[in-house]
Amino acid sequence: MSNNLVETLFGAGLLPKTDFPPGSRYQGSAVRTRPGPDGAPVAYLTLRFCPDPARFATLSVHRVVAGERLDQTSARLIGDPQQFWALCDANGAVWPQELEAEDCRVRLTLPIDVPPPKEDNL
Numbered sequence: 001m002s003n004n005l006v007e008t009l010f011g012a013g014l015l016p017k018t019d020f021p022p023g024s025r026y027q028g029s030a031v032r033t034r035p036g037p038d039g040a041p042v043a044y045l046t047l048r049f050c051p052d053p054a055r056f057a058t059l060s061v062h063r064v065v066a067g068e069r070l071d072q073t074s075a076r077l078i079g080d081p082q083q084f085w086a087l088c089d090a091n092g093a094v095w096p097q098e099l100e101a102e103d104c105r106v107r108l109t110l111p112i113d114v115p116p117p118k119e120d121n122l
Helices: 005-011 070-077 081-091
Strands: 031-035 041-045 058-063 105-109
Touching: 070 081, 070 105, 081 105
Parallel strands: none
Antiparallel strands: 031 041, 058 105
16 A cells, blocks of 8 residues: 555545646646547646635735745745645636735635634634
């Protein structure tokens, strides 16, 4: 048995296998095909819509400094520069550059639809 929980879940059929790694914003996206100009199938991803930011519970707010890039912010706040897209989703930003403006307030949130902790549990 694998030590990797995600691989174990894949192996048990509890997570659908895709070509995208766990943590990818495209994990779970459907891959479809259509005929290309020569009739050969061409694969494409179905459209991904950004979720409603109200579905994310705020943990803290980060204030962007001049010259800060979103991958740097993501590395510092989440621990992974490739998770910048999670900050975009939680903050309603379609374009990452929207969260790079000086003095921009970037919400650090819980994952989508996870309720905030109760005050008496803090």
